Amino acid sequence: MPKTISFARGAPSLDIVDVDGLRAAADAAFQKDPAGLTAYGTAVGYVPLREWIAERHGVPTERVLVTNGSMQADAFLFDALVEPGDTVIVERPTYDRTLLSLRGRGADVRMVELEPDGLDVQALERVLKAGAQPKLAHIIPNFQNPAGYTLSAAKRERLLELAREHDFVVFEDDPYVALRFAGESLPTMVSMDPERVVYASSFSKTVCPGIRVGYLVGPAELIARIQKLAVSAYISPNMVAQGIVNEFARSGGLDNSIDTVKRALQERARTLCECLERELPEARFVPPEGGYFLWVDLPRGSDVNALFKAAAERGVQFVKGSDFVLEGGGSSLRLAYSGVTPEEIEEGVSRLAEAYRETATGVTAEVAH
Amino acid sequence: MPKTISFARGAPSLDIVDVDGLRAAADAAFQKDPAGLTAYGTAVGYVPLREWIAERHGVPTERVLVTNGSMQADAFLFDALVEPGDTVIVERPTYDRTLLSLRGRGADVRMVELEPDGLDVQALERVLKAGAQPKLAHIIPNFQNPAGYTLSAAKRERLLELAREHDFVVFEDDPYVALRFAGESLPTMVSMDPERVVYASSFSKTVCPGIRVGYLVGPAELIARIQKLAVSAYISPNMVAQGIVNEFARSGGLDNSIDTVKRALQERARTLCECLERELPEARFVPPEGGYFLWVDLPRGSDVNALFKAAAERGVQFVKGSDFVLEGGGSSLRLAYSGVTPEEIEEGVSRLAEAYRETATGVTAEVAH
Numbered sequence: 001m002p003k004t005i006s007f008a009r010g011a012p013s014l015d016i017v018d019v020d021g022l023r024a025a026a027d028a029a030f031q032k033d034p035a036g037l038t039a040y041g042t043a044v045g046y047v048p049l050r051e052w053i054a055e056r057h058g059v060p061t062e063r064v065l066v067t068n069g070s071m072q073a074d075a076f077l078f079d080a081l082v083e084p085g086d087t088v089i090v091e092r093p094t095y096d097r098t099l100l101s102l103r104g105r106g107a108d109v110r111m112v113e114l115e116p117d118g119l120d121v122q123a124l125e126r127v128l129k130a131g132a133q134p135k136l137a138h139i140i141p142n143f144q145n146p147a148g149y150t151l152s153a154a155k156r157e158r159l160l161e162l163a164r165e166h167d168f169v170v171f172e173d174d175p176y177v178a179l180r181f182a183g184e185s186l187p188t189m190v191s192m193d194p195e196r197v198v199y200a201s202s203f204s205k206t207v208c209p210g211i212r213v214g215y216l217v218g219p220a221e222l223i224a225r226i227q228k229l230a231v232s233a234y235i236s237p238n239m240v241a242q243g244i245v246n247e248f249a250r251s252g253g254l255d256n257s258i259d260t261v262k263r264a265l266q267e268r269a270r271t272l273c274e275c276l277e278r279e280l281p282e283a284r285f286v287p288p289e290g291g292y293f294l295w296v297d298l299p300r301g302s303d304v305n306a307l308f309k310a311a312a313e314r315g316v317q318f319v320k321g322s323d324f325v326l327e328g329g330g331s332s333l334r335l336a337y338s339g340v341t342p343e344e345i346e347e348g349v350s351r352l353a354e355a356y357r358e359t360a361t362g363v364t365a366e367v368a369h
Numbered sequence: 370m371p372k373t374i375s376f377a378r379g380a381p382s383l384d385i386v387d388v389d390g391l392r393a394a395a396d397a398a399f400q401k402d403p404a405g406l407t408a409y410g411t412a413v414g415y416v417p418l419r420e421w422i423a424e425r426h427g428v429p430t431e432r433v434l435v436t437n438g439s440m441q442a443d444a445f446l447f448d449a450l451v452e453p454g455d456t457v458i459v460e461r462p463t464y465d466r467t468l469l470s471l472r473g474r475g476a477d478v479r480m481v482e483l484e485p486d487g488l489d490v491q492a493l494e495r496v497l498k499a500g501a502q503p504k505l506a507h508i509i510p511n512f513q514n515p516a517g518y519t520l521s522a523a524k525r526e527r528l529l530e531l532a533r534e535h536d537f538v539v540f541e542d543d544p545y546v547a548l549r550f551a552g553e554s555l556p557t558m559v560s561m562d563p564e565r566v567v568y569a570s571s572f573s574k575t576v577c578p579g580i581r582v583g584y585l586v587g588p589a590e591l592i593a594r595i596q597k598l599a600v601s602a603y604i605s606p607n608m609v610a611q612g613i614v615n616e617f618a619r620s621g622g623l624d625n626s627i628d629t630v631k632r633a634l635q636e637r638a639r640t641l642c643e644c645l646e647r648e649l650p651e652a653r654f655v656p657p658e659g660g661y662f663l664w665v666d667l668p669r670g671s672d673v674n675a676l677f678k679a680a681a682e683r684g685v686q687f688v689k690g691s692d693f694v695l696e697g698g699g700s701s702l703r704l705a706y707s708g709v710t711p712e713e714i715e716e717g718v719s720r721l722a723e724a725y726r727e728t729a730t731g732v733t734a735e736v737a738h
Contacts, residue, residue: 011409019403022609026395034388038577040380068437068581072603101601208407210608212437232470234441238607239579240391 001315005348007335008317010145010292015341016264017208018257025248029240037243043230044223045215046242052249053215059194062220065227068237070175070202070214075101076226076233077171077198077216081136082107089127089137089168091119093295093324093332095145098138098173110134111326114144116286118151121158134168141189143176143291146324146334150289153186160193175202175214178258180290181266195219203245205292205338206258212238213245262290268337268345269294275349280356292338295321302331303359310355316348370684374717376704377686379514379661384710385633386577387626394617398609406612412599414584415611421618422584428563431589434596437606439544439571439583444470445595445602446540446567446585450505451476458496458506458537460488462664462693462701464514467507467542479503480695483513485655487520490527503537510558512545512660515693515703519658522555529562544571544583547627549659550635559586567591572614574661574707575627581607582614631659637706637714638663644718649725661707664690671700672728679724685717 029037036046044050045066054061067073082088084106090098092111102109110127113120119139128134139159141151151159163170172189190199198218203211216223230237248254269288276283276296284297298304304320311318321332337345398406405415413419414435423430436442451457453475459467461480471478479496482489488508497503508528510520520528532539541558559568567587572580585592599606617623638657645652645665653666667673673689680687690701706714 009409014404014407017403017407019399019407022407023396023399026399026609027392030388030392030395034386035383036579038383038386038388038391038579040378040573040578068607069603075602097601097604104601204409209409210405210407210605210612212603212605212607212609232466232473233444234438234581235466236579236581238437238581238610240395240581240610240613241607243579244609 004315005344006317006339007348008319009339010336011209011339013339016261018253021248021253022244025251025253026244029243029247033243037240041236041239043227043236045237046239046246049242049246052246057217059217063217063223064215065223066215066237066242069212070200073200073214073216076229078105079229080226081169087132087134089134091139093146093321093329096323114147114149116149118149118155119159121155125162128162128166136169136171138171138173140173142174143179143288146293147295148288148291148293149286156189160189160196163196170197172197172199174199175205176291177201178206179262179265181262183289190217206254207245207248211241211245213242265338267342271342271345272335272337275346279349279353292336294335294337296333296335298331300331304330304333306359307355310359311352314351314355316351373684373686374709374713375686376717377688378708379705380578380708382708385630387622390617390622390626391613394620394622395613398612398616402612406609410605410608412596412605414606415608415615418611418615421615426586428586432586432592433584434592435584435606435611438573438581439569442569442583442585445598447474448598449595450538456501456503458503460508462515462690462698465692483516483518485518487518487524488528490524493531497531497535505538505540507540507542509542511543512548512657515662516664517657517660517662518655525558529558529565532565539566541566541568543568544574545660546570547575548631548634550631552658564588575623576614576617580610580614582611634707636711640711640714641704641706644715648718648722661705663704663706665702665704667700669700673699673702675728676724679728680721683720683724685720
């Protein structure tokens, strides 16, 4: 079998991780603050990094809690806010681990359709008018996982209006925000309504995943409650890793790393779109303006399960659309371009198209949506 | 007020942390395995460190899971095994965070008296004969926190017999095992009965707390279940920190660090015992053979709450005995000698004795136990 090409994992390839910069940051961090890196620290995270994050967001430090990756931030937030039976709004499709995490807590998960300009806020309004009383709406506003779509400015405003009107919390899950390579940045919802929104982000996509540093920004009272959960889960998060991130951020390494990553992602996304247009014209997609992911809709009736197997036989991996929804999604797939070079993308799309030809016999040309 | 001297926190002073060794290990780890340190990795932990731990324990790797500190290992284990209402045996006194964690889960916590040679296994037998059906017994076998006592070889065997007879799991919580500075090492219970015991340990006391690396050793089926909990909590633990620990361990830095720590602890423990004998002859204690802690019983009727305040006024901190039990403990205290130099110990005990004289008026000379 040929070398595996993975469009499955939302993770960067090693060539766009600044390993030498991290080595230097580790060395400097241990020299500058040996006590801070080696001691327990506190559950709010490494204090200088917490301050750096607070400054970047223009909020007081007591609104920030730094965690072992943003997945853990999500888990703490759900532990604090979501009881079994509580209604939680999520996007359709959405990040599979969020779905699992909410369902594992016994939440009543309601999916609201995601459009190329973000959540269908009119559909959300209908759900609310029909009587749903959500505790929380989980939204990935920028370059959404898995769809790659971004919530428009107008929809951000409308969503916050609905949240105030129906008294629910907006969970703005924003790990990809720094990875915009086209178009204009939009204000975060947490900056638009700091009392109504809890914001999570991560250094996994801008430094590296193995460093496992994420954070929450939210109302001080909620952050204090989550701090207690963090103490009982692990006393304190990783001071060594957070000290390295702090040094990397303050020395300018982070901004350089973001530039490198964005340039690579832009090229990879463009290559992927071009290859799909050429090799697999049946694929429908919205060219992403940032982030890691491209969502592909195939003609209605396409058998993505069969495509998945046929692609795997050719050494190509992706994630089936059905993994990101409660039901349906059977003619869609997610392609991650973060971990593959342009050459691998060329080769991978050729193989994928070949697999599609093999499995697509008899499918109509109508596009599912 | 004079400079604070803290006998409160179970943490090492910076002078016994090998910061330069950690810097070197970080540098080498990033150079040798950049992909392994920077990628997500998996929920079982950094694979080479998992292998190193498995070798040290002489077990297959599938019995090992590396976590973000051993507190998190405890939390996962309790999540996997303890339902609300389940009976759990703990030592009296025991680590306050374990008590909180179990009570937070709604466990029916039964404390069994701890003697200078470890858990009173006859008292445990009486509890079992009276009908208790514990799911789990939580035991800190070496240099127990807070008492500093060690479970004897004979009692280890008897405890395992009782566990088999009454079908409960022994949770061997062993973060201090490497810090023996007097007497003979005893076999771990997990090596005596690998199917009946789940073992946890940590690098917090041998490398540093801020590195947040701990681990579990247990039956493969249970480890696989806990791996699933770990995936949903944080995807994977800290690869950077675990890569540094792996390099530190394999390069010999860890063994050097343990030697340094043990020598310092031995001197600190000896100084503390000598000072107490001289300055506070009313104090009753067992000289520790390792670890961080000395448990002090004061004469029955002593008011440790008042002592706590009077000591704080003199800049001396300790933890009240009552924090480590469900009720009672009012004439005992825990002194941690891990974070204080011999000079600080001399000064701290003088101040503590002065505080005691101030508060002890009218107390009888009978020792509480």
